[in-house]
Amino acid sequence: MLRLAKAFLSIALRRQSPADLPASLFLLTLAAGATALMEVLGALLPPPPNGQIALRVALEVGMPLAFTWVLLTLARRRARFLQTATALLGVGALAA
Amino acid sequence: MILYPLDSLMRMMGADKIATLPIGVLWTAVFIGYLLACAHIWRSALDAGLLLGGVHRHRLRGFRHDDRTSAAAERMTHIHILGIAGTFMGGVAAIAKGGRFSRHRVGFERVSADEHAASGPRHRVRAGYGAEQLDLKPDMVVVGNALSRGSPVIEAMLDRGMTYTSAPCGSPNRCSTRGT
Numbered sequence: 001m002l003r004l005a006k007a008f009l010s011i012a013l014r015r016q017s018p019a020d021l022p023a024s025l026f027l028l029t030l031a032a033g034a035t036a037l038m039e040v041l042g043a044l045l046p047p048p049p050n051g052q053i054a055l056r057v058a059l060e061v062g063m064p065l066a067f068t069w070v071l072l073t074l075a076r077r078r079a080r081f082l083q084t085a086t087a088l089l090g091v092g093a094l095a096a
Numbered sequence: 097m098i099l100y101p102l103d104s105l106m107r108m109m110g111a112d113k114i115a116t117l118p119i120g121v122l123w124t125a126v127f128i129g130y131l132l133a134c135a136h137i138w139r140s141a142l143d144a145g146l147l148l149g150g151v152h153r154h155r156l157r158g159f160r161h162d163d164r165t166s167a168a169a170e171r172m173t174h175i176h177i178l179g180i181a182g183t184f185m186g187g188v189a190a191i192a193k194g195g196r197f198s199r200h201r202v203g204f205e206r207v208s209a210d211e212h213a214a215s216g217p218r219h220r221v222r223a224g225y226g227a228e229q230l231d232l233k234p235d236m237v238v239v240g241n242a243l244s245r246g247s248p249v250i251e252a253m254l255d256r257g258m259t260y261t262s263a264p265c266g267s268p269n270r271c272s273t274r275g276t
Contacts, residue, residue: 012133017140023257068141075142079257084141088134095130 004030008090018080018087028082031089032061038096064088176232177263178249179240188238188263227252238263 004027010016021027039060043053068085072078109117180189227248230237237260243250253260 011137012129014133014136018137019140071138072141077141077143079255080141084137087137091130091133091137095126095133 004090005094008087008094011087012091012094018083021083021086021090023079023082024086025082028086028089031086031093032065034093035061035089035096038093042096060092061089064092174232174234175236175238176229176234177238177240178229179242182240182242185238185240185242185263230256230258235259236261 007016007021011018011020036057039057040053043056065085068088069078069081072081072084105117177185177189180186229249230252237253237258239250239253239260239262241262245251
């Protein structure tokens, strides 16, 4: 886990690129889970949320995935989806 | 030069809220860093020469994976060489067989009948152009000049995001290898 966090940190610091991440659905799921967890924790902090945590989590995870998929498809680089989405979600979770 | 804006800021925020300033500055810095990281990710993903520095370096770096470090190259134990029937690729295979990789597993694919180029107890020769060649899951594929886009094995290699290079490059560090 620490190694994964270091990889995301290296990407955030522009020492590495998403190409350095393995193209793994499991890793993408893990990054999405971390993002969702950070969103839930953020929603529990004061001020209290307006009761739509599930929607916020879905948007926080789903929007980057959808946007990434569409953009990479348009750019004919859909094979990079797993790594790019993993990097985006992982760096996002790290920043959160 | 520095104190004047700070003083103005303190007057604007009020003395009671000034303690929140470092936290605000920190959050702003993190947010800016996040935006820069996203720009970096998208630039890498789209091979786009956008702003923010490091453009040339990153434009030369393909996705999965031309930019492995020497240490990573050292860890590679299974090289699969495609198209060893010709003189040049056969020579490459012979070098690999006699070099440090001979201690490990070296896979060869022949594209014609001359199997002599890669015979030996630790070296496997697999015939054909099919994607099943890659089921051996090599650490790196060396693509011979006999193969090009459209060959099933090449397309499968690209789809699977495998590390590959060409023989003239010699190492994934030296030539750009594009994943898509």
